[in-house]
Amino acid sequence: MLIEFKILLLVAYSISSAIGLSLLKYFPVFSVQGLFGVFFYGGAFLFWITYIIKQMPLSSAFPIASGMIVVALFLVTFFIEKTFSWNELIGAIIIVIGISIIYFVPKKKKKKFRSIYE
Numbered sequence: 001m002l003i004e005f006k007i008l009l010l011v012a013y014s015i016s017s018a019i020g021l022s023l024l025k026y027f028p029v030f031s032v033q034g035l036f037g038v039f040f041y042g043g044a045f046l047f048w049i050t051y052i053i054k055q056m057p058l059s060s061a062f063p064i065a066s067g068m069i070v071v072a073l074f075l076v077t078f079f080i081e082k083t084f085s086w087n088e089l090i091g092a093i094i095i096v097i098g099i100s101i102i103y104f105v106p107k108k109k110k111k112k113f114r115s116i117y118e
Helices: 002-026 032-055 058-066 068-080 086-104
Strands: none
Touching (some): 002 032, 002 058, 002 068, 058 068, 058 086
């Protein structure tokens, strides 16, 4: 139950950040859409700083949150109907590969060194 809740928090953070970044990228900051972008992105940032980092180890939370860039790319494509470039597509693929490597490649066990004083 607790793990699902933490993942749900990261999903909420990622979606809020993606919406905020998308709005800020395509609209002026002082427009209505830009102010909503500041609200979503700023709220997600505060949520990240005050809650998510306290709930999960940073080594797990940050790679998942980095996926928000990919989420933002697809949200912009879906809602604003902007076509993305090859550079953006290649960047998104590299991000997904990096996150996959972090989570799915088995980690080597660290050797435990004994102290000479033991």
